[in-house]
Amino acid sequence: MIPPIREQQLQIVLVGNFNPHIFQPQWFVLQKLLGQKEGDSAKIEIIHPDITIFNLDWLRLEVTRDRVVAMSRFDQYNEVIKDLIIGTFTILSHTPLKMLGINYTFISDVRDEAVWHAIGDKLAPKDIWRKFMEKPGLLSLTLDDIWSDKEDYKNKVRITVGPGKEKLSFRLHINDHFELKNVDENSLNSERIVSILKNEWSNSQKKTLSIKEKLFAELP
């Protein structure tokens, strides 16, 4: 049964070396990666050499020295966020990048407590655990698939499931992870990561949708 989705979020995560205080709204406006009005209405949390965080209506951007996270709960903007990341690191082509994550989080409401427990039992059967725990409950379950080898990079999917923060909610997190092979710290791998994002984006969307549909279909 596929429960109704209460919330969903896309996160594009880049791991590398960054200079956070470049990533401010007006820089994006100057580069024409955001419109003027959009940049003007951005809500800044902090801009600092170690961390930058700002929000648009549809985007939250967090940049630290080793990570960029672009996230949104508005899936109409998924392609826009992808373009924003591609555009940013096409301009900042000298940024050292190592890894890319195209990640989704889905939070669903569960009908009632009985179903909620049934989901936990299905994902992590309790028989073994009851031998030495009084009332075991699933907190979080993470599975990794095997690495898939491409010429220039490797890719794997990590799935995490468990109860959501709200009562009677279920959380599914899909991390489609890409890592460069033969990373030379002195070479600039921005182009390689940007190329992965461009070429793998469509497949990643299909993969995520397929995982979500198949997993939810298995749940009580």
Next chain:
Amino acid sequence: MPLCSPPNVKEVELSIFGNSFGESILIHLGNNEWIIVDSFVDYLNKRAVALNYLDKIKVDYSAVKAIVATHWHDDHIRGLSEVMVNCKNAVFICSAAIKAADFQEFIFSDSDLIEGRSGNYELRKILEELARRKGAAKYALENRILFSNQLYQIYSLSPSDYAMLLALKEIAFLLPKEAQPRKGIPHIHPNHTGIVLLIVINGKGILLGADLEEKGDNRMGWTKIINSQERPKIRSSNFKIPHHGSVTAHHEGIWISLLDKEPLSFLTSFILGNQILPKKADIKRILSYTSNAWITTNPNERQKSIKREPMIEKTIKETVKSIRALPDNGQIRIRYCDSRKKWETELFGSAMLLSKC
């Protein structure tokens, strides 16, 4: 003949595909040698229609000898890079304009960001593939022999020197400048750099008019071709009507000087917004020259819309003025039957007689 039957070894075949926006032509020259002229993509499997057809008739891609990009408009080039990658023995033939350093610089400057098979993207991928396999390319100019042997000759009749000069001037304006936004290749009007091909097989001529237009300038267009002293003086019995039958590509001299009487003529339709080609007047004009005319899709047929969920349909209605789907592909296939000494025409998909439009 069923669609999936290949031509006999000695049988000449000409297949024209169209869907009211795209155009692609395959020619069997004989002895399992094929050329592909232009390309568009089948929406069902997102592959070039030319490759889909070769699969259907079980012809190996290694049999493709040449791939021609008559010009770089979206409707003629989408999927051509995929054809190039798969047809490893093919020589690439294009307008000499594409060889120009300026134009290449333009192609390489932004095509990797504008995806989705635009002209830039396709040309870039084609050139990258050629470089990767250290392949060969030829550029087409007026009255150039592209291929010649005992069985067939392939000539390019355009673009003219003057057309090339104009194109290179226009291309100079396309060159990227710092702080300029990235866009696709805009159309260059009129379409004077397109390649017109004359294919002569066992003495029989096939004239492929591409999208070459006519402006009454004797230095380019159809006037230049018709008046040329150097062109092969062979009349064709088969004619791919240029630019979707538009009057802007018409020249009476084509029918008088370049073609047999009542040539077998074919064209693809083109629909963009309120622009529909061929117009009724164009159809009437073409039929005054030949009754043997076919079209890949009916430009006057109202296209069925794609069914979607009610919420989506409702929102579409509230947001747009009009929406219509492109029609299914049509194919006109003409084969020369040696025993009967005549051309035989078959129609598949949306293809039909022009007189029935």
Next chain:
Amino acid sequence: MSKYQTKQEGTLALGNMPEITGKEYSLYHCDESLSAASVDRLLGVVRDTIDPELLKENSSFDTRRSVFRDVPALRISSSEQEGFSITYQRWKGVVKEIGEETFVAQISDLQRNVPEEQVEFLLEEIKEDDKELFSIGAEFYWCIGYLISPSGQQIRASLLRFRRLPLFTKDSIKIAAQKSHDIQQNITWL
């Protein structure tokens, strides 16, 4: 007088911290060292140092690294995205023709293998920020779905947004010229 509290009135409580928009920020921009701290100084605002633990929720920031020591103040905005959307239909389109009141585009469905469609949009559908991007050949996304508010209310929504691609730079032009040259070396022009 600034709309913000001044030094004389003391520090601001966390929950009352005003947000700063991008425009306000850029008004105070004068050099490379842009920070909330410099803005605070200009505005005459003094704040408490923030416990990094507060950032942990809804954030990927690794708080094991204590980077806030040097930050005199941290302004937490209450601008977390509210609500979310579910998209049922997505297209990618290219502008083919521009008229006086409408434009025609060719769109392809990003979810299903269906024929491409030609659509006539009203020019008023183009939002202000996108007008500088609008031209023949410009690409856009079109999505239809629902916006769901925090209270659960569903509103039908259509989003038309033009693609933003990075501008040409001196470097990118040079790279293109070099690529083109390299490619030419490997093609035999007969």
